[in-house]
Amino acid sequence: MPLAISILDQSIAAAGRPQGQAIRDTIALAQHCERLGYARFWVSEHHNHPTIVGAAPEILIAAIAATTSRIRVGSAGVMLPHYSAYKVAEQFRVLDAIAPGRIDLGLGRAPGSDGRTAFALHPLANERPDQFPSDVRDLQLWLAGEPLPEGHPFRTVHAYPQGDTVPEMWILGSSDFGARVAAHFGLPYSFAWFFTDGQGGQQALDLYRAGYQPSPRHPEPKAGICVWALAADTEEEAQHYFTSRAKWRLFRDRGIYGPLEAPEEAAAYPFGDAEKARIAEMRRNAFVGTGPVVAQRIRDLARRLDLQELAIVTWAHEEQVRHRSYELLARELLPQL
Incomplete structure (x- = not known):
């Protein structure tokens, strides 16, 4: 089967523009990517982050689902330890009613934030990650309208509205743990290659399949x-x-976060020799270039890893640059074009 190509968007704040514009840009980008023929459009969840301002994927998914008609829409992901599995089930049952058969629920175990923020989101932040496998089980059953295990205290509780379709669940991760959970429950699995620069990716995929x-x-x-x-x-x-x-990654490694700068402003920074060497290394390793070159690198990696799905995340200060990037890659990677 052909490789399914999708989009992950993180609602990046851009220097010189209000942060709310990043949310509106995400919605417009989803509509653009639907026209281009991409399979899925996923949005991320981060908290207390001055760069990545998409803090409520369930709300963004609703807005995107209501303004598109074909593309699958979902989360990458909902950080389940912050929430009641039952409440997430209700949210995604409502989303499935808005766009029946087009909703994906990607789940993560990481906090998507710092420790203090994790406690602000949930007072049992330290204990909740240990419940991730059982929460995944309960959420899966609630979404499908199936009974919870015998003796479960919430066995008689149901998630509404029910319907003829069920959101597709994915487990997302950047370590072995998520791969093992996905394998145990028979769920699709996506590794955050961009987050680790690929480190641990092959091992996680091998564990998942095995x-x-x-x-x-x-x-x-x-x-x-x-x-x-x-x-x-x-x-x-x-x-x-x-x-x-x-430049953003260079400063992130120092613990400095902020909006994404224009390339001219970033280039004007007085980098030292070590910083220039690090940026040169980034350029060598990044999937950056013309459409045919970047697409070929993506195809080569997908073949090497024997993938069924691949998502692309792109940051740029100007929205037209991102739109153009997805257009060029669609020409190369999407067979229907």
Whole structure:
């Protein structure tokens, strides 16, 4: 089967623009990517983060689902330890009623924030991650309208509205743990390749496939990853636009976060020799360049990892740069075009 290509968007705050614009840009980008033919459009969850301002994926999904008609829409992901599994089930049953058969529920175990913020979200922040497997089980049953295990204290509680379709659950992760949970429950799994620069990705995918227990909806494992990529009409343009991301990562490694700067502003910073060397390394390793070059690197990686799905996340200070990048990659990667 052809490789399914999707989008992850993180609602990045851009220097010089109000943060609310990042949310509106996400909705507009989803509509653009639907027209281009991408399979899924996922949004992330982060908290207390001055760069990644998408804090409520369930709300963004509703807005996107209501203004699109074909593309699948979902979370990448809902950080389940912050919430009641039952409440998440209700939210995604409502989302499925808005866009029947088009909703994905990607789940993560990481806090998506710092420790203090995790406690602000849930007073039992330290204990909740240990309940992740049982919460996944309960959530899966509530979404499908199936009874919880015998003796469960909430066995008679149901998540409404029920319907003929059920959101597709994914487990997301950047370590072995999520891979094992996905394999145990027979769920699709996506590794955050962009988050670790691929470190641990092959091992996690191997563990997932080796331990996979077939489920009625997914008799075979469904493996995916998410990569960071940026395409432009020329190599020079692509590298120019990438400067914003490169400087942001350099400062992130020092614990400094802020809105994404324009590439001209980022390039004007007086980098030292060590910083220049680090940026040069980033440029060598990043999926950045013309559409054909970046697409070929994506295809090569997908073949090497034997993937069924791949999502792309792109940061750029100007929205038209991101729109153009997804257009160029769609030409190369989406067979219907």
